[in-house]
Amino acid sequence: METPLLLSPHLNTASKMRSLCKIVKSMNKEGAKTESKSRTQEKRNRLSLLQKCELHPNVNLDKFEKLTKASSESPDMVKKWGESFDNLISQKAGVDIFTRFLRSEFSEENIEFWMACEDYKKCKDDSQLPLKAKTIYETFIEKEAPKEVNLDFNTKACISESMKHPLLNTFDAAQNKIYALMEQDCYPRFLRSNLYLDMLHGRPHGCSALRRRSRSFTFNEFKDAQPDFSIWM
Incomplete structure (x- = not known):
């Protein structure tokens, strides 16, 4: 007589856990990519500010944009x-x-x-x-x-x-x-x-x-x- 196959609830739980781990790993990879892009952009912004500082050292970087705007006077x-x-x-x-x-x-x-x-x-x-x-x-x-x-x-x-x-x-x-x-x-x-x-x-x-x-x-x-x-x- 053939023994019926019983699905253990423990096996189902383990399967769900493996699937969840895969999802978490995928999310971590995407997050790492986003963070990497963010750090790269931040480095570029810092480099741009340093270049502005070198070219025009007397300008306060916080006010750089204000100083470079054209005059509103006619x-x-x-x-x-x-x-x-x-x-x-x-x-x-x-x-x-x-x-x-x-x-x-x-x-x-x-x-x-x-x-x-x-x-x-x-x-x-x-x-x-x-x-x-x-x-x-x-x-x-x-x-x-x-x-x-x-x-x-x-x-x-x-x-x-x-x-x-x-x-x-x-x-x-x-x-x-x-x-x-x-x-x-x-x-x-x-x-x-x-x-x-x-x-x-x-x-x-x-x-x-x-x-x-x-x-x-x-x-x-x-x-x-x-x-x-x-x-x-």
């Missing part, structure tokens, strides 16, 4: 900035871009002092003048002030004396001198700067510097360099 407006210094600083956008240029030369205290004087002259409450005048004097005028501007001794002495009873015109002479300094010295350099020229020609700021760097690059710069493999350990 070409006609930017052109007028080049016609006179007064056209440049009579508009907020012009003051902002000129301040940015002065920061690159570490001389932004000049435009900040000029703007502080403009704000001071708009004060309509005489009782506020002493406090405002003191703030300007201690910030820009007195010896070793945190943002001391370049003024002659006589001009500083007159301002110091007027601190007892400051008037709306207390800083006029000093403001005019700093205006003349920026117009004759800083403004011509601003017109020759890549910052202004890129805006004038509608180019993203920074592209001029990148092009110069790529043209001047030669293999000779690195022919004597020795690789340091320790950084990868």
Whole structure:
């Protein structure tokens, strides 16, 4: 008599487990492929950022995209900035871009002092003048002030004396001198700067510097360099 074949529930369970293992292995392989692609893309992104940093080292990578965007100012407006210094600083956008240029030369205290004087002259409450005048004097005028501007001794002495009873015109002479300094010295350099020229020609700021760097690059710069493999350990 033939013995009937009985399917053990244990055998069915083992079969299910083997199938489940196959599925898990397949999923792990797909996950590994996806992770590998992700790591490869991450490496490419890092390499791209390092190349940008090398070509334009003064740019903060977090702000790189902002710096490379073209100016929103119209070409006609930017052109007028080049016609006179007064056209440049009579508009907020012009003051902002000129301040940015002065920061690159570490001389932004000049435009900040000029703007502080403009704000001071708009004060309509005489009782506020002493406090405002003191703030300007201690910030820009007195010896070793945190943002001391370049003024002659006589001009500083007159301002110091007027601190007892400051008037709306207390800083006029000093403001005019700093205006003349920026117009004759800083403004011509601003017109020759890549910052202004890129805006004038509608180019993203920074592209001029990148092009110069790529043209001047030669293999000779690195022919004597020795690789340091320790950084990868």
